[in-house]
Amino acid sequence: MPEDHRGIRAIQRMVEFAPSTGGLALWVRHQNSDDPAAPMVMTDGETLLYGPAFERLPLPEQTGWVAHEVLHIALRHPQRALELRRLLSDVDLRLFNICADAIVNSTLSHLNWLKLPPNAVFLDQLLAQALERKQDVETALLEWDVERLYRAIDDRKDNSGQQQSNSGSKTSEAQSPDGGSPQQGGSPSQPSPRQDGPRAAQVRAMGGQTESDLAPGPEDEAPETEAEQSREWSERLLRGHTGDGDFSMLRALIADLPRTRTPWRQLLRTRLAKGLSRKQSLSWSRPTRSYIANQGRAGDKRMPFEPGHCANKMEPRLAIIVDVSGSIDDNLLECFANEICAISRRQEAGLILVIGDDQVRRVEVFQPGRLDLGHVDFSGGGGTDFTPLLECANQYRPDIGVVLTDLEGPARFQPVWPVIWAVPEANALAQAPFGQKLTLEHG
Numbered sequence: 364m365p366e367d368h369r370g371i372r373a374i375q376r377m378v379e380f381a382p383s384t385g386g387l388a389l390w391v392r393h394q395n396s397d398d399p400a401a402p403m404v405m406t407d408g409e410t411l412l413y414g415p416a417f418e419r420l421p422l423p424e425q426t427g428w429v430a431h432e433v434l435h436i437a438l439r440h441p442q443r444a445l446e447l448r449r450l451l452s453d454v455d456l457r458l459f460n461i462c463a464d465a466i467v468n469s470t471l472s473h474l475n476w477l478k479l480p481p482n483a484v485f486l487d488q489l490l491a492q493a494l495e496r497k498q499d500v501e502t503a504l505l506e507w508d509v510e511r512l513y514r515a516i517d518d519r520k521d522n523s524g525q526q527q528s529n530s531g532s533k534t535s536e537a538q539s540p541d542g543g544s545p546q547q548g549g550s551p552s553q554p555s556p557r558q559d560g561p562r563a564a565q566v567r568a569m570g571g572q573t574e575s576d577l578a579p580g581p582e583d584e585a586p587e588t589e590a591e592q593s594r595e596w597s598e599r600l601l602r603g604h605t606g607d608g609d610f611s612m613l614r615a616l617i618a619d620l621p622r623t624r625t626p627w628r629q630l631l632r633t634r635l636a637k638g639l640s641r642k643q644s645l646s647w648s649r650p651t652r653s654y655i656a657n658q659g660r661a662g663d664k665r666m667p668f669e670p671g672h673c674a675n676k677m678e679p680r681l682a683i684i685v686d687v688s689g690s691i692d693d694n695l696l697e698c699f700a701n702e703i704c705a706i707s708r709r710q711e712a713g714l715i716l717v718i719g720d721d722q723v724r725r726v727e728v729f730q731p732g733r734l735d736l737g738h739v740d741f742s743g744g745g746g747t748d749f750t751p752l753l754e755c756a757n758q759y760r761p762d763i764g765v766v767l768t769d770l771e772g773p774a775r776f777q778p779v780w781p782v783i784w785a786v787p788e789a790n791a792l793a794q795a796p797f798g799q800k801l802t803l804e805h806g
Contacts, residue, residue, distance in 0.1 A: 368393040369413040370404075373425040377433075380476045383606030384613060387599060388433045403480075406432045407580040408441030426477040430612055432576060434467045437596050439621040440509060441579040442589060447510055455517065458563055460577045461570035462512045465489045466619050469500050473614050482572035489516075493565045504617040518560030593621040594802065598792055628702050631765075631785070631801060638763030638781055639679040639710040678731055679712040682761035682780075686768035688720035688747045695787055695803055696741060699767055707731070715759045721748040721772075723755045747772030749796075753782075770795060 370393055377385030392410040401414035411432050417425065435441070440463040448454040461484055468479055469486040486503045490496040493516050498506070559567060597620050604611045651669040683703060685696075707714050707729075716727040718741060749766065753776045756764055765783045770793035782798030791802045 368395050369417050370411065370425065370429045372422055373429040376422060376426045376476065377430055377612070380474075381603075381607045381610050381612050384600070384603035384611045385430075385607075387437050387603060387612075388429060390599065391433060391436055402574045402576060404428045404432055405574075405576040405578055406435055406441065407578045408436055408439065409580065411436070421478070423476070423478040424480070427471070427479045430471055430474075430477055431464075431467050431479065434470060434612070435463060435577060437600055437621075438463075438467070438509075438619055439593050439596060440467075441577050442593075443509060443621070444577065445579045447513065453557070454513070455519065455557075455563070456577070456579070457570070457575060458517055458566060459509070459513050460575050461566055461573070462489070462516065463509050463577065464570065464573060466504070466507070466509055466512070466617065469504055470614050470617055471612060472500065474612065480573060484569050484573065486512075489566060489569060492569065493562045501615055504615050504619075506618055508619040516562045516566045518562045519557040520560055521557055594791075597621045601792060631702060631783070632706055634783060634799070634801075635681065635706050635763060635765070636710065639681060639706075639712045679710060680715060680759060680761040681707060681710075681712045682715045682717065682756040682759065682764035684717045684719075684749070684752045684756055684764060684766040684768075685741060686720060686747055686749070686752075686766065686772070687718055687724065687741055688745050688772075696767070699785065699803060703765070712762075715756055715761060717752050717756050719752045719755075721746040722751050726755060728759070749774035750776045753778055769793065770800075 370388075374385070374388045377388055379385070388411075393413070394410050395413050397415065399415055401412070401416075403414050403416050403420070405412050405414075411429070417428065420428070440459075444454060444456060444459050444463075447459070465484045465486040465488075468483045471477065471479060472485060485500070486507065487498055487500050489512075490498055490503055490507075600613065600620060601616070604613045604616060649670075653669070657666065681703075703714070706712075708731075711731045713731050714729040716725075716729070717723060718725040718727075747768070749768070749772055752766075753764075753774060757776070757778045757780075761780055763781045763783070764778065765785055767785045769790045770784060770786050771790075774796040777797050784795040784798055784800045785803055786793060786800060788802055788804045793800075
């Protein structure tokens with residue numbers, strides 16, 4: 364984080380009054396803009412960009428703006444706008460921005476050490492005026508997430524009067540650069556611009572005095588990367604809220620917390636495919652092609668020998684460690700075992716299965732294509748210690764390992780090969796001692 368950006372004083376104030384949730388700002392990139400026309404402050408979901416006008420605000424208002432934008436990033440609002448647009452094909456980014464603002468403002472409205480922007484939109488007001496639903500702020504925050512709120516207020520229609528926004532139909536429209544009202548006009552070969560219905564018009568009017576502060580970035584991010592970042596931000600929010608207690612920036616544990624959208628099976632396949640891919644090794648019996656092409660010389664000087672590469676003929680090995688003392692239910696264990704079998708077959712990988720709790724209970728070694736976990740006994744009990752289980756798996760020199768556990772035990776041995784800790788959803792907030800954590804959600 365640069366030391367001279369315009370939001371430093373506001374971040375210091377946030378950390379002073381809410382050390383844990385205010386500290387979320389330290390996970391965000393901060394950058395100044397010298398463009399006089401730049402918004403007061405905005406974000407693309409990764410970076411917080413400060414305009415020149417931000418410096419002229421009093422400190423409580425600066426703090427309100429920074430806290431507002433940090434929660435946009437933590438709740439993954441720019442990324443979720445892109446995801447919703449991929450789902451529906453047509454999302455009015457201005458309406459989405461107002462919905463996200465209403466949730467964030469209501470989340471921060473209980474704090475007296477910051478001041479929210481003038482004419483800020485709040486969730487209970489939006490529900491009352493646009494949807495004619497009277498709910499107090501606490502109840503509304505526990506019920507509404509940004510996607511559901513947007514779908515409820517988006518009643519835009521085409522010129523024929525037919526509403527299309529919630530159908531997911533493939534409709535393209537000419538929107539203003541900030542995602543606001545559609546531009547007028549259009550060729551006969553393109554659909555007509557969508558017109559606001561009464562709910563969308565009401566919400567757009569409510570947010571008419573506020574700046575657009577969401578600028579979704581490119582859509583080329585890998586799904587597994589976005590899923591992991593959503594998981595990380597959700598954990599940071601939950602830990603921060605627990606740490607700050609009554610001083611938390613979160614009014615309550617709201618329904619809008621980011622969730623992992625990519626199924627754990629896809630994440631597991633991606634990570635194991637990378638870890639089990641056959642790697643090339645050096646071959647000192649053959650030189651590189653460039654060495655051969657230059658005949659081992661550079662001008663009148665002889666070049667040092669450059670070894671070439673050849674395909675590694677060794678089969679990749681996957682180590683699976685199952686903690687039989689944990690709270691892994693039978694259905695989840697069966698789904699996990701089936702997925703591991705499928706991955707092992709596709710990658711033509713051998714498998715080392717280590718079963719145990721505080722000691723190794725059973726070891727099975729399977730050749731590629733001959734994996735059958737259906738007849739393996741996974742019964743066990745007692746305490747948990749990952750140290751002997753990891754040491755046992757390390758004797759077989761695997762390329763990557765997966766530990767199925769609830770993460771309630773010590774690990775005093777860290778292998779050189781990558782480790783993925785696969786934990787049930789009930790233990791999603793447990794800390795892995797090293798490696799990567801993957802939450803196995805039901806469904």
